[in-house]
Amino acid sequence: MRGTGNLKALIRYIVYGGLLCLTAGQASAGVRVQAQVDRSSPIYSDSRFTYSIVVADGRQPENVDLAPLKNYSPSTPSTQSRTSIVNGRTSSFQILSYQLLSPAKGTFTLPSIEVTVDGKSYQTNPVTISVVEPGTTKQIDVAMKLSSQTCYVGQPVILTLSFYVWTDIVRADQIANIGIQIPFLDDGNFYQEAVDTQFRKVKQTVLPINGQKEYVYQDQLLHKGVDCLRIRFTRVLIPKKPGVLNLNSASVAADLAVGQKQQSRNRFFGDFFGSQYEYKRFGVQSDPIQLQVQALPQEGKPADFYGLVGNYTISADATPKEVNVGDPITLTIHISGSQYLKPVQWPKLEKIPQMTESFKMPSERSDGKIQNNAKVFTQTIRPNRDDVKQIPPIPLSFFDVSKGRYRTVYTKPIPLQVSPTRIVTGSDVESRQLPTFGKKIKAVREGLSANYTSLDALVNQHFSPLIALTSPAFIFLYAVPLIGLLSSAAVRYIVTASPHRKNANRRRRARSHAVKRIRHDAVDHEKPSQQVLLALKQYIVDKFGKPTGSLTAMDCGSIIFEKTNDGELSALYQEIMEETEASEYSPMAFKLTTEKQKEIIELIAKIEKKVK
Known part of the structure; x- marks a missing residue:
């Protein structure tokens, strides 16, 4: 089971199929609420699985009490609305899908929860799940370390989790759906922050960690004698209290190809089951570590000490x-x-x-x-x-x-x-004397000018082209238009070539360039998702004049929100970028279908309207 998008589609078909049967048998029923779990693939320990609440013939729930599921660390839900017609009767479905964290191996029952729809409370059905252990393999490995295993309360300690996978597997697209679980990050013993300075020049991507999308850093190196891709997640941990803290094992699970399979010819399931590989879930765990936290002494504490x-x-x-x-x-x-x-x-x-x-x-x-x-x-x-x-x-x-x-x-x-500053007082202003100006009389020589009557005083003014070309008056007449023409051309060239004009042209063409890359270049490329990612990044660079450095999905989402003040547009833009980034490790996490192309192009058009 490869891509998250295809997985969600299959879940919907399974859920809707069951609900349509329910609707057909209970045509006279009112609002119905049901809980379901995706059983299209095994549920592995310490991995996320989909738990859905489906409301038939009702509005979106006003409240869902998840307290009974708190041990499963439910994520923020994704919501969907669907309509179906069976035997002439129209039914609507509101679907809330949560990602739950599975426990250790065994059989468990997810309890009933209370859902409020239109002011009325409904109880969902309990759901039984079977959790199995993933397989083991040498092709993936994980290690966890702290920058120091002893510290004081308030002393920052850097946690680094490193996940290794054979480079050959990544190049052949034989790994997908990577999930990382670090349970002790949710136990409340630490303040947590992202690392300020490490790895900023290293390539970034996005992976789910404890059910949340987090930025991780990747590079390539030899690990245990094998060329591996290393994925690192870092976090600053600041202990809240003294004592010995046992940091339990972190785990990483991924789907690895275990063999070839033939593509299905079924149009309904063709995309989903059309992968050329058969996959199986594998997992690895790090060794647990301890952190010794000491209390800060009271003796000698300065008055201005605030916790550094x-x-x-x-x-x-x-x-x-x-x-x-x-x-x-x-x-x-x-x-x-x-x-x-x-x-x-x-x-x-x-x-x-x-x-x-x-x-x-x-x-x-x-x-x-x-x-x-x-x-x-x-x-x-x-x-x-x-x-x-x-x-x-x-x-x-x-x-x-x-x-x-x-x-x-x-x-x-x-x-x-x-x-010192000279202060000007009122008396200073009053005592200032204004200068006087006198007029100078200019003597003008007066008298009669001489009168000439000789023929020598006459000048021959016959027109000659040669004389005209060298005459200052004629030079002025034909030079001024020529100079004006050349100046106009120079000004036009300077304005056109100016950085301001270039930036304006780039902003004006940002949308068309992005659409061309998404509509044509990406389709013909061996990795369409990477072309889409480049197109979305370049659109931000061209449209908003941002530097061409390493823009992240979060950076782009923030820029769009800043320029449009539209949280929905910025969140969708960021989500699409994160899907393309994740496709490097899960090839089916993003698939450039005609519908997806249309969605991205329409999204860019909406952004253009907002920023005008």
Whole structure:
């Protein structure tokens, strides 16, 4: 069973088929609510499976109480609406599909849950499932490690899970539906954040982890003597409390090709069962690890300590350094030294006496930004006296893990040269004298001009073409139009070739270029999904003038939301990009059908209308 899209289609056919029989037998019944589980493939331990709630002849449920299913970690539902006609009777179906996490091997019963439709409560039927263990193979492997196995409360620890798969399998499209489970991430013992600096220049893709789409990083290397593709997931873990934390095994499951099979000629199931391989589910588990978390000591804790644990440095700079009283100075503070910088806060400048005495500081300030492995804070300050000689040292307190004690480090003082400001008073204005201007008399020579009567005073003014070509007056007459023509051509060339004009042309043609690539280039390419992904990324670059760097699906979704303020369009754009990225590991996760082409092209058209 390959693609998630085809799997959902098959689930719908199975669900609808059963419901149509139910409708035919109970034509007089009102709203009916039923729970079903996808049984088109085995349910493997520590893997996600589809649990659907189907409401027949009713509206979308106002409330679904999932509390009885909390041990199965239900995901956010996907919703669908369908209509069918049987024996002349029209029936409607509202379908909510959840991804549940299966337990260990065995037989289990999913309890009945309460569903509210049109203000009335309904109970679903219990559903029994059988969970089996996936097979094992040397073709995939998984390892999990921490950056340190001992830490203090509040000290960031980097978790790295590495999944290895033979490169030959990936190239032959013999692996699909990769799922990763890291159970201890959901036990509430840690604050969690994405890693700030690692792997930014490594290729990214999207995979489901604990039922949620997460970005992972991939590269290629030798693992146990075999050329493998390595997929890494990283997370910053910040322990909330002291003690020994047992981090249970993480698991990875995937469908691997185990043999060839003939394609089905059945048009109904042709796409789904048309894969050239027979697949089987395999899984691997990492070794469990322990994390020893120590409590922070109370002795020697500085008054300005707010929880930083690790080893940090702080530096500052200011521009300009020669100013008058009241002139603005841009103060820039850099804090670095830790792999995880999000907990770093603005230094409390208002707690430094020399700062409050010597400078005016606004109450509002911009958030810090992470740049070049440092968190950067910028603020404008103004000296309020001409005897201010420096910006005083700025402290930063943290618990130094290597020394086992609290430390406070400081910036170096920044020398300033502050001059007094001349204050203009009313008397200064009144006493100012305006300059006077005199007129100079110009002498003009007067008298009679000489009168000439000789023939020598006459000039021959007969017209000559040669003389006309060299005459300044004629040169002016024919040169001005020529210069105007050349200038117009030059201006037209400069305007056309200007970056602004080029960007405008690129924005105007962004849609047509994307549509051409999706409608023609992708169809003829051996990997259509990659062409669609490139088309969607290039559309963002061309339409919105974004850099041609490594745009992610999340980046593109955020850009569209920013430009259109339409959450539905941005979410759909991001989802399609994530499907194309996932197809690198699950080839059937995205299939470029005629309907899919139309959907993507219509989506781009809607975005164009929104941004105009």
